[in-house]
Amino acid sequence: NAGVTQTPKFQVLKTGQSMTLQCAQDMNHNSxxxxxxxxxxxxxxxxxxxxxxxxxxxxxxxGYNVSRLNKREFSLRLESAAPSQTSVYxxxxxxxxxxxxxxxxxxxxxxx
Amino acid sequence: xxxxxxxxxSMFIQEGEDVSMNCTSSxxxxxxxxxKQDPGEGPVLxxxxxxxxELTSNGRLTAQFGITRKDSFLNISASIPSDVGIYFCAxxxxxxxxxxxxxxxxxxxxxx
Numbered sequence: 001n002a003g004v005t006q007t008p009k010f011q012v013l014k015t016g017q018s019m020t021l022q023c024a025q026d027m028n029h030n031s032x033x034x035x036x037x038x039x040x041x042x043x044x045x046x047x048x049x050x051x052x053x054x055x056x057x058x059x060x061x062x063g064y065n066v067s068r069l070n071k072r073e074f075s076l077r078l079e080s081a082a083p084s085q086t087s088v089y090x091x092x093x094x095x096x097x098x099x100x101x102x103x104x105x106x107x108x109x110x111x112x
Numbered sequence: 113x114x115x116x117x118x119x120x121x122s123m124f125i126q127e128g129e130d131v132s133m134n135c136t137s138s139x140x141x142x143x144x145x146x147x148k149q150d151p152g153e154g155p156v157l158x159x160x161x162x163x164x165x166e167l168t169s170n171g172r173l174t175a176q177f178g179i180t181r182k183d184s185f186l187n188i189s190a191s192i193p194s195d196v197g198i199y200f201c202a203x204x205x206x207x208x209x210x211x212x213x214x215x216x217x218x219x220x221x222x223x224x
Binding site for chain 2: 035042043045058090092103106
């Protein structure tokens, strides 16, 4: 089925380790987003890419980097993981910036 | 940054009851969206509203775009067990190029 695919689904990291969360969409959408979800905080935007070749910071970008590899793929990298980055991470895409988003099923990350 | 105030934060209801939740903002929005998140999944778009005063239904769900453009509500009639989850309101400030801002969610619990 068409949609947004995130890998991995679960990950445990030690403080200081690095990792990359992968996201791919097969709907030919132009815009892609990374959110984190924490209890009581709702969905907070980390980074977004309005179109291929562009990326911009969202509300909580510190400690993260992103790469829009091509139109389909948008990755999120944690260079040196910290316990405060324990969260559920969601990737989303939309036909164009601001249009209704389609979300992936999330990556549950624990940093110990 | 801009915030949406979503209430209530959580609700405990009996199966078969009607549910009402709302979202307010200090700023004018051009688009209001309502999403539902099932446990362990990403949010899924339920209803999109594009005009002040607009009332839209999707099965047992009804949402309205407030006439002041600063609020929206979602009603669920005759709740069933699969309605359990987190409901998010979301809005766009001005143009279609604006990112979507999410509320913190209303967690719906249904008592047997």
